[in-house]
Amino acid sequence: MYYGGDYNPEQWDEVVWLDDVRLMREAGVTMTTLGVFAWSRIQPDEHTFDFEWLDKIIDLLHENGIGVDLATATASPPPWAAKKYPGILPEDENGSTYWPGSRQAYSPSSPDYRRLAARLVTAIADRYHSHPAVVLWHVNNEYGCHLAYDYSDNAARHFRLWLQRRYGDIDTLNRAWGTAFWSQLYGSFDEIVPPRKSPYSVNPGGVLDFRRFSSDTLLELFVMERDIIKAAGASQPVTTNFMGPFQPLDYWAWADEVDIVSDDNYFEPNDPFSFRAAAFTRDLMRSLKPRTPWLLMEQATNVVSFRPTNAPKAPGQMEALSMQAVGRGADGILFFQWRQSRRGSEKFFSAMVPHAGLETRTWREVKSLGQTLSSLPAFPPKTTDDGEMGSGARVALVFEWANWWAISQPDHPVRLDWLALVQRWYSALHRQNIAVDFVHTGSDLSAYALVIVPHLYLLTDDGADALKEFVNGGGRLLVTPFTDIVDAEDAFRDGGFQVGLRSILGVCVEEFGALVPPPVRTSQDSAGAAVSTTISADEPGQRAAMIDAPFGVVRGEYVAEEIRVLDEQVVIDARYADGRTAGMPALTSRVSGRGVAHYLASVPDDAGMRAITRWLADLAGVQAVFEVASEWVEVARRGDVLTLINHGTDDVSLDVAGADFVTGEAVSGVVLGQYGWRMVRV
Secondary structure, eight states: EEEEHHHHHHOOOHHHHHHHHHHHHHHHHEEEEOOOTTTHHHBBTTTOOHHHHHHHHHHHHHHHHHHEEEOOSSSSSHHHHHHHGGGGGGOOOSBBOOSSSOOOOOTTOHHHHHHHHHEEEEEEEHHHHOOOTTEEESSSSSSTTOOOOOOOOHHHHHHHHHHHHSSHHHHEEEEEEEHTTTGGSSSSSSGGGSSOOOOOOOOOOHHHHHHHHHHHHHHHHHHHHHHHHHHHOSSSSSEEEEOOSSSOOOOOHHHHOSSSSSEEEEOOOOOHHHHHHHHHHHHHHHHHSSSOOOOEOOSSSSOOSSSSOOOOOOTHHHHHHHHHHHTTTTTEEEEEEEBOSSSSTTHHHSSBTTTTSSSHHHHHHHHHHHHHHHHOOOOSSSSTTGGGGGGOOOOOEEEHHHHHEEEEEESSSSSHHHHHHHHHHHHHHHHHTEEEEOOOTOOOOOOOOEEEEEOOOOOOHHHHHHHHHHEEOOOOEEESSSOOOOTSSOOOOOTTTTTTHHHOOOEEEEEOOOOOOOOEEEEOTTOOOOOEEOOOOOOOOOOOEEEEETEEEEEEEEEEEEEESTEEEEEEEEEEOOOOTTTSSOOOOEEETTTTEEEEOEEEOOHHHHHHHHHHHHHOOOOSSSSSSSSTEEEEETTTEEHHHHEESSOOEEEEEEEHHHHHEEEEEEEEEETTTEEEEE
C-alpha cells in the first residue's frame, strides 16, 4: 500500500531534506512523487542538464527505504523555452496568448514543445530507468487541467491532419458535419480552423471533433513519453494522474494506455454529502481499468486554496475518505504535497507537514493514517470472479465522454447538466449501498443484471447494437430521457428518434416537452470548476410533471417527453398524472429476447430516482452490498472485504459478522461514530 505525496525538494535547502526523510519515516511514508514541476531546475538552459541535486535526493530517499514515483517534469516548460521558441505558447479561442508565469503554458501540438519534452524525458529515463528507488513513473501532470483546448496555429495544423486521418477526404467531412447549413462547405482541409470565437453557435459536428482531437492530442504526448521511458529499459509501471470525471479527456481511451490508473481529487468539506461525489469518482477510477488496483495520487490533508472559502476537513474526515478509496480499489493513498510551500500560488494549500508545525491535528492524522495503512494485510488476489477488485456490482451506469461533449453543446430542447444527472443516478444507488460499475457501450455487459443508460444523447451504431445484445441476452435495461437522439457525428438518423434502440424499446419520442428547469445551487467540483446541484421545488405547472408509477407518485423534471407506443408488446408501467401530458405513457417496458428494456420519459427528482432504481433492482434480483438503515453509512465490497464508513454525526450500530480485516479477530456487530470505519472480511 503506497503512502506519501508530492515532494518538491527543489524548493528547499539541502539541510531540510534530512529532516524531510526523518519525518517521512516517522509518518510511515513509502513513496514520494518527485520532480513534477522541476523542468527549470533540471534543465536551466537548452544545453545544460543538472542532475546532481536529483541524484542526491533519490539516493537519500532510497537509503531510507522510501520509493520514488519519478515524474518526467514536462508539465510546465521553463521560461527560457518560451523566450527562445515562442511558438510553444498556446492561444485561447480569441487568439490571446497564454504566457509563462503560471503552469501548463504549452501548446500540445507544438513541434518545439514535443522535441524539447522528448529530449528531457530521454535524459531522465536514460539516467534513472534502473535506479532501485524508482518504483513508478509519473508522466507530465494533470493533462489538460488548466488548458484543455488550444486554438493556436499549431493546433490548427494538427487538427487538419487529425481530420484527414478520420475522414479521408473533404466531401466526407462536409457530409458528417452538415456544412451545407449556413454556407459552411469546405473546399479543402486547409480552410478549417479550430472552433475559435464566432458570432454565434459554431458547427456542433466540428466542435465535437475538436473535443475528440484535443483529448487525442494530449494522449499522444503521454504515449510519446511513455514509449521513451520503456525504450530506455524501464520495467516499472507508468502512469499519469487523472482528475475524476474530467470532461475534456476521454479517460476510457487513456486507461488503455496507462499501466495503472491514478487520480487526483479534492472534495468540498463544507458539503456534508461530498462523500457521495467521492464514492462516484472512486468507482469510476476502479471501473476504468477493471481488475487492476488504482492509486489516489493526490488529495488534501486539510484545506485547499482554490475555492472562495477553503474549509478545513473535520477530525477523522481525511482518514474516512482515504479508507473509502481503499475500499473501492485503491492500492495507494497520497497527497499534494509533502511539505507546505512557503512561497508561490499554493502556499496556503495544506500538506502532510504543515507550515504550522508538528504540534497540529494535521500531522497527528498523517501519522495515524500511515500506521493504519501499514497494518493492512494484502487484499486476496482472487476472491471473486473478477479478482481482488471485485465490487460485486451487478448494476452498471453507462458513462461516455463523446456523449458528454455532444450533450453539453447549446441549441438543444433543454440544457442538461449531464455530469450532475449521472451523479444523481449514482447517488440514488449509493444511498441504498447497491454496488455500481461504470461502463461504456463497448464494455462487456454480460456480468450485469441491470444497466442504466443516463441521457445518452449520442449513441453510436455499435453502442446501440451492444445494448440490444445485452437485453436480448437476458439483461434489464433502463433508458432515460434524451437518449438515442443523434449518431456519432451529432446528426439525426433517418426515421426520427430512438432509431438505434427502437426494436427493443418499442417506443419513440415525438415531442421532448421541455419544462422549466428546477432551481439550482452553484458550487465547485474537486478541480475547482463550477457545478450545479438541483434544489427541490414544489411550484406547480410546467416546472414538473407528476408520474403515477407502481412504486409511487414520482416528480419528473426538465422534460415531459411525449412518446409513441409502436407495438402491442409494450407495457405501460406509469403515466403522467397532470399537465398537458396527463394520461400519456411516462414509463414503459418491453420484453425482447430473454430480457426487458424500459423507457423513462422524464427525469425523476432525487426521491424518484431512488424509487425507480429500487424497483428495477428488485425486478433484476439485485441486492445491496449490505442493508443499512442510515443513508450516512456507506458499504463497499473489495473481494470478500466490506468497508463500512459512517459519514454522519450520530453513532450507528451495524449487525455485521465476519473477521476484522486488520486484526483477524472475530466480528459480531460494530458501532461506528462519526467518520468511524471498519473493514470486515465476510
